[in-house]
Amino acid sequence: MSVALTVDPSRERPHGRLFWALADSGNVTRRYLTHFLRQPVTIAWQLGFPIISVLLYGFVFGEAMKVPGGGDDGDYKQFLMPGMFVMTMAFGFMNTAMAVVTDASKGVIDRFRSMPMAPSAVASGRGVADLVVACAELTILAATALAIGWRSSGGLLDTALAFALLLLLRFSLIWVGVYLGLVVPTPEAAGGLYAVAFPLTMISSVFVAPSLMPDWLAPVAAWNPVSSTGTAARELFGNPGAGGGTWVEQHAVLMAVVWPLAISLVFLPLAVRRFKALSR
Amino acid sequence: MNGDGFAVRAEGLRKRYGDKDALDGFDLRVEQGTVHGLLGPNGAGKTTAVRILSTLVRLDSGHAEVAGADVVREPALVRARIGLTGQYAAVDEILTGRQNLEMFGRLFHLGARRAALRARELLEQFHLEDAAEKGAGQYSGGMRRRLDLAASMILAPGVLFLDEPTTGLDPRSRLEVWDTVRDLVARGTTVLLTTQYLEEADRLASRVTVIDRGRAIADDTPDGLKNTVGGSHLDVVVRETADLPAAVRAVRRVCAGEPLVVDVERRVQAAVTDRVRALTDMARTLQDEGVAVEDIGLRRPSLDDVFLRLTGQTSGTAAAPGTTAVPDEKEVAA
Ligand SMILES: Nc1ncnc2c1ncn2[C@@H]1O[C@H](COP(=O)(O)OP(=O)(O)O)[C@@H](O)[C@H]1O
Ligand SMILES: [Mg+2]
Numbered sequence: 001m002s003v004a005l006t007v008d009p010s011r012e013r014p015h016g017r018l019f020w021a022l023a024d025s026g027n028v029t030r031r032y033l034t035h036f037l038r039q040p041v042t043i044a045w046q047l048g049f050p051i052i053s054v055l056l057y058g059f060v061f062g063e064a065m066k067v068p069g070g071g072d073d074g075d076y077k078q079f080l081m082p083g084m085f086v087m088t089m090a091f092g093f094m095n096t097a098m099a100v101v102t103d104a105s106k107g108v109i110d111r112f113r114s115m116p117m118a119p120s121a122v123a124s125g126r127g128v129a130d131l132v133v134a135c136a137e138l139t140i141l142a143a144t145a146l147a148i149g150w151r152s153s154g155g156l157l158d159t160a161l162a163f164a165l166l167l168l169l170r171f172s173l174i175w176v177g178v179y180l181g182l183v184v185p186t187p188e189a190a191g192g193l194y195a196v197a198f199p200l201t202m203i204s205s206v207f208v209a210p211s212l213m214p215d216w217l218a219p220v221a222a223w224n225p226v227s228s229t230g231t232a233a234r235e236l237f238g239n240p241g242a243g244g245g246t247w248v249e250q251h252a253v254l255m256a257v258v259w260p261l262a263i264s265l266v267f268l269p270l271a272v273r274r275f276k277a278l279s280r
Numbered sequence: 281m282n283g284d285g286f287a288v289r290a291e292g293l294r295k296r297y298g299d300k301d302a303l304d305g306f307d308l309r310v311e312q313g314t315v316h317g318l319l320g321p322n323g324a325g326k327t328t329a330v331r332i333l334s335t336l337v338r339l340d341s342g343h344a345e346v347a348g349a350d351v352v353r354e355p356a357l358v359r360a361r362i363g364l365t366g367q368y369a370a371v372d373e374i375l376t377g378r379q380n381l382e383m384f385g386r387l388f389h390l391g392a393r394r395a396a397l398r399a400r401e402l403l404e405q406f407h408l409e410d411a412a413e414k415g416a417g418q419y420s421g422g423m424r425r426r427l428d429l430a431a432s433m434i435l436a437p438g439v440l441f442l443d444e445p446t447t448g449l450d451p452r453s454r455l456e457v458w459d460t461v462r463d464l465v466a467r468g469t470t471v472l473l474t475t476q477y478l479e480e481a482d483r484l485a486s487r488v489t490v491i492d493r494g495r496a497i498a499d500d501t502p503d504g505l506k507n508t509v510g511g512s513h514l515d516v517v518v519r520e521t522a523d524l525p526a527a528v529r530a531v532r533r534v535c536a537g538e539p540l541v542v543d544v545e546r547r548v549q550a551a552v553t554d555r556v557r558a559l560t561d562m563a564r565t566l567q568d569e570g571v572a573v574e575d576i577g578l579r580r581p582s583l584d585d586v587f588l589r590l591t592g593q594t595s596g597t598a599a600a601p602g603t604t605a606v607p608d609e610k611e612v613a614a
Contacts, residue, residue: 020389027386034383035374038415107370111431114334114364116356117387279338 021118028125050088079241081150082233083206089170096177127174134170153238162236172260175267182274225259232256287470293342302328304494317481318474320491326474363432363440369424373417402430422453519572530565
């Protein structure tokens with residue numbers, strides 16, 4: 001009853017390398033998405049965190065926070081929601097890094113590398129899974145935001161563009177996550193990355209407009225890639241607090257494209273090099 | 281595959297990490313259809329050798345062919361013909377046993393249907409049917425190892441690499457894994473198995489290469505190896521240090537091998553051929569001499585014994601303290 005098992009090279013030939021790279025990538029994606037089916041709690045956690053953040057920051061800080069140019073209460077909520085969207089995207093690199101370092105330390109990446117599959121699928125499969133999860137996160141976040149009174153006054157196209165820019169940021173951070181996942185020695189050590197992730201998202205326009213920060217901090221926050229995507233989203237959603245005097249803030253939509261491309265251009269080759277270095 | 285009947289042929293493998301040679305001119309030949317043991321202490325270079333042969337790590341120099349393909353020039357071909365079970369069970373702990381095997385099967389390009397069929401077959405072959413729908417994270421060490429082995433066997437590879445497959449397993453799981461390996465070889469797979477235990481190599485392998493500091497220092501059958509160390513050891517511990525010389529004299533009379541004395545433990549040991557006779561003779565002789573014996577017994581040779589004989593040093597894994605060879609009886613008495 002045994003299945004024919006020897007790899008038949010002629011079976012591989014009709015499909016080119018690209019076919020197998022895509023097929024392998026799809027199977028790796030499927031693996032990660034199956035994780036969510038196996039552990040629905042993880043889904044609840046991953047999606048629950050941003051929802052709780054939205055409610056927490058929206059209601060707890062809502063009254064206390066100022067928005068430049070704003071006055072009515074409720075403005076901070078309108079200001080904050082795009083910030084929460086960006087923050088969720090930004091923190092996503094931790095999930096990527098954690099998945100990669102777990103696989104690396106358990107020998108799963110070595111097993112993949114010892115198999116006749118496309119090596120690129122290890123990262124691309126994870127990347128696609130990350131984007132699927134990001135879409136789900138944004139959907140749920142937006143629904144929650146709508147439920148507590150957030151609105152996009154931008155057109156349909158602008159609104160869609162804002163979400164596309166959010167996903168673009170997440171896309172660029174896949175490579176940061178893969179790179180860090182291959183650099184960090186253990187999953188435990190990867191937890192320490194939060195120490196980096198927190199300031200990176202806090203020193204940005206996520207919670208407070210840079211114009212309200214001390215002079216020395218404001219430019220750092222304004223030039224933070226997270227801020228560019230956040231400001232661009234606010235602008236496209238027509239939410240308050242988008243503007244700011246500086247050049248980066250004036251060109252937020254442009255920078256929300258430039259930053260992710262720059263990050264990808266740096267970290268994709270770094271991740272590939274690190275992956276290849278596994279065989280050194 | 282290879283016309284000459286070798287599933288693995290490695291010559292002069294070198295691999296340097298920083299200023300340390302993990303492999304320093306390592307040679308290995310593994311005959312088709314056999315279990316070959318690669319025996320050595322921690323840090324000897326076993327894992328490095330396996331990683332080079334399974335294309336995970338590039339060699340600095342040397343030449344290696346696995347299942348008829350060159351590991352440097354034809355890595356894809358090698359990967360299609362080998363299975364690898366690394367030092368840690370490399371399975372997805374969140375997926376079920378079945379999901380693991382199906383995923384790996386699809387990544388081996390079997391296609392969804394054949395991957396599912398193959399998963400079912402392997403779950404049965406590795407006695408994991410009952411746990412098939414459980415998350416691999418809930419498996420016992422032995423079950424996880426078997427799932428890991430099953431994943432390596434998806435393509436029924438010609439050559440299977442097992443890197444310390446029983447390290448960290450309880451005795452029962454170890455027996456299970458040994459049974460599995462025997463079963464695989466009966467089905468025609470060639471296995472290269474690394475281990476720190478002479479007993480494991482003895483139980484499974486038909487030939488053993490001993491590796492030390494990146495070099496092969498012996499290549500023999502398990503029996504041949506045991507003969508170099510003298511098979512089993514008779515081990516006597518006397519109650520009084522003053523009785524040691526008398527014990528050494530008795531050991532000389534009864535045993536074939538040169539006695540070894542561990543002064544601090546008041547221990548004398550020597551290789552024996554006829555195990556039971558040596559034990560009874562020894563007990564009688566010691567009694568006749570009036571030596572008070574604290575303990576007497578037979579011990580199977582260990583990796584340490586092999587190393588002691590081959591290199592003049594213990595392997596460092598479980599070195600007995602204060603071990604000295606006995607050149608002359610008088611020195612012990614002195
Ligand atoms: N990636 C690495 N980087 C640095 N040193 C290494 C690396 N891999 C192995 N070594 C060194 O090479 C030697 C052989 O290691 P290894 O092949 O793992 O031995 P074994 O598997 O027999 O315990 C050891 O001294 C180890 O420290
Ligand atoms: Mg090892």
